[in-house]
Amino acid sequence: MSHHHLTGLSAWLVQRLSAVFMLGYVAIVAVIATCQAEIDHQQWRNLMAQPLFAIATTMFFLAMLMHIWVGVRDVILDYAGHYPMLRLMLLALLGAWLIALGIWLIRIMTMVMT
Amino acid sequence: MDGLIQLDKRNNRPRFLSLWQIRLPITGVVSILHRISGVFMVLLLPFLIYLLQLSLSSPEGFEAARAMMTSWPLRLLGLLLLWIFVHHLLAGIRVLLIDMEWGSDLITARRTSWAVIIGTVLVVILIGAMLL
Numbered sequence: 645m646s647h648h649h650l651t652g653l654s655a656w657l658v659q660r661l662s663a664v665f666m667l668g669y670v671a672i673v674a675v676i677a678t679c680q681a682e683i684d685h686q687q688w689r690n691l692m693a694q695p696l697f698a699i700a701t702t703m704f705f706l707a708m709l710m711h712i713w714v715g716v717r718d719v720i721l722d723y724a725g726h727y728p729m730l731r732l733m734l735l736a737l738l739g740a741w742l743i744a745l746g747i748w749l750i751r752i753m754t755m756v757m758t
Numbered sequence: 759m760d761g762l763i764q765l766d767k768r769n770n771r772p773r774f775l776s777l778w779q780i781r782l783p784i785t786g787v788v789s790i791l792h793r794i795s796g797v798f799m800v801l802l803l804p805f806l807i808y809l810l811q812l813s814l815s816s817p818e819g820f821e822a823a824r825a826m827m828t829s830w831p832l833r834l835l836g837l838l839l840l841w842i843f844v845h846h847l848l849a850g851i852r853v854l855l856i857d858m859e860w861g862s863d864l865i866t867a868r869r870t871s872w873a874v875i876i877g878t879v880l881v882v883i884l885i886g887a888m889l890l
Contacts, residue, residue, distance in 0.1 A: 660857065663850050670847070678888075685813075685820035692814060712803075715796050745807065752811050 659714040662707035669704045692756045705749045709742050788871040792849040795842040802839060837886055844881045848874045 676691075683691070691697060716738050724731045782790065813823035826832055852870050856862045861870050 660854065663854065667847070667851070685817040688820065689814055712796075712800055715793075716800060719793065719797060745803065748807055748811075752807070752814060755811075756814055 655714045655717070658710050662711040662714075665707045666704060666711065669700055669707075672700075689756060692753075698753060698757060702750075702753055705746070705753075709746050713738065713742055783868070784871040784875075785867050788849050788852070788874050791845055792853075795846040795849075798842050799839070799846065833890065836889075837882070840885060841878060841882050844885075845874065845878045848877050848881075 692701065717735060720731060720734045720738065724734055809823050809826070812819040812826075814820075827836065852861070852874055855870070856867070861867055
């Protein structure tokens with residue numbers, strides 16, 4: 645996997661950049677949540693469908709999935725790094741799992757937007 | 759593990775694997791909790807996405823998600839998740855600062871580790887009090 649994307653320095657960078665983006669997103673959402681009184685379903689949907697918020701949220705999901713890839717990959721390499729077959733299987737499983745979650749999240753966002 | 763110190767087969771260096779006898783320094787505690795909290799959140803993620811989908815799907819789904827989130831077992835889980843999330847976030851900020859070469863000396867590193875632990879407790883109490 646050493647020539648794969650998201651390893652080494654680029655993995656480190658992706659982990660940091662995604663972290664900073666998510667930090668900003670969480671800070672903004674925390675402010676919105678604190679200022680907002682209790683909301684109902686329609687208001688919740690309207691908020692999520694607002695173009696700027698929808699884009700930021702989609703980018704948050706993307707950042708989160710990439711952050712998870714780097715983080716869990718580190719965990720796998722730490723504990724299964726000396727077993728190539730196991731390592732490959734776990735990484736493939738992780739990749740497939742994250743892609744599945746990504747598709748699920750995109751479907752939720754398209755449901756909200758339509 | 760009865761022999762506490764063993765030689766690593768690969769490189770002949772001593773290996774100490776009695777996890778319950780290793781006294782982890784506070785920096786190590788924050789570090790391993792950073793990892794455990796991350797893995798825990800990844801494991802919970804499908805359920806959280808499910809809740810998001812449910813809450814957005816329909817007014818009935820929204821109420822169902824609300825009812826689920828305000829039930830006591832899930833409130834406790836939510837509190838645990840909040841703790842884990844805040845720890846991961848604060849420990850992450852600490853790592854970012856260390857990346858920028860702030861606080862990588864041992865004394866500051868210990869102080870910021872305590873700041874992560876105590877800061878997490880304070881934030882969880884604050885938000886927990888607002889939600890419960």
